[in-house]
Amino acid sequence: MLQQASRRANRYGKSIIRQAFPVPLTPRAQLQRHGWRAVWLLFLISLLLHLLARDFAALVPHALYALVVLFSMSLDRLRPGWGVGLFFAALPPVALWLAQRHGTGWTLSPDLAGYSAALILPAVALAVRFDFPGVVVFLGYALLLGALNLPFERPQLAGVIWNALLTLVLGWYFAWLLRYADQVVLELHRSAFMDTLTGLPNRRAFDLALDQGWSQERAVLAVVLLDLDRLKMINDTRGHVAGDRLLRQFGQALQAELGPQEVAFRLGGDEYAVLGTAERVQAISTGIRGAITAVQTIGFPEASVSVGTALAAEAESIGALFRLADERLYAEKRGKPERPG
Structure with missing residues (x-):
């Protein structure tokens, strides 16, 4: 059963990749x-x-x-x-x-x-x-x-x-x-379908992939939303060139840390998303921590990330699924202490 679920997750990841770039x-x-x-x-x-x-x-x-x-x-x-x-x-x-x-x-x-x-x-x-x-x-x-x-x-x-x-x-x-x-x-x-700054699939690709995941693999679909904290502070204190470098390097590190079953997207601004499967949520979280650690060690020690995860099994519609992940993301963000610039 476990092997069957793994094969299904891997097949789902490949289908997401194809749908992200039809x-x-x-x-x-x-x-x-x-x-x-x-x-x-x-x-x-x-x-x-x-x-x-x-x-x-x-x-x-x-x-x-x-x-x-x-x-x-x-x-x-x-x-x-x-x-x-x-x-x-x-x-x-x-x-x-x-x-x-x-x-x-x-x-x-x-x-x-x-x-x-x-x-x-x-x-x-x-x-x-x-x-x-x-x-x-x-x-x-x-x-x-x-x-x-x-x-x-x-x-x-x-x-x-x-x-x-x-x-x-x-x-x-x-x-x-x-x-x-x-x-x-x-x-x-x-x-x-491509975000030119990070090289990741963009919001349009995410919407298409999410629609496909909901219609074909709803039972195993998981949505992870991410928000880079303190990007505005970095833009204000170190300039937008540094902010763009952070966005680009985090996006590259995130996709590198994820497995072949997941796809990372940049939705816009400091917002990212990952589509994967319920059984891979823990692995995705590990990948996110690895990505933020990578950018901290290459010149952005103040960078951090807030995460919100939702499973399709918890929602009745795509909109409800996205809102649930978004609510959890901002709940985590509100719980973090502000770091002075």
């Missing part, structure tokens, strides 16, 4: 999610155009294409990334087969210049999954197959080089654009 869908992730839809859309458009033209011979290559896509999708579910790799590896041979079987006017020109031009769109799309190195590998592989199987004359060389360079430039630009957009999205998300 990872957003970046532009690249969104494109990856909808990638197979785009593949099927192109297939349906091509099939419809050929049926309208009464080109029923096109049903055979379309069926082959559909089988490749279905097999690639199935493999991608089992081994993410492998199915996408298989799909792009199958594209050049399928394109070669179409060029040799149907000739000019059917999808692409039956020569190396037209074949290389037809690779631009899939090569750029490849940047979504495998970034720019994937574009280079795909292009080299596809051009090698084309040179071995399609007619190639020297006058075509300029067209092949132009198409290859265009593919590389577009692939590099698209890969760079996706990396930049992903970084912007993640940085904006990080700033929304």
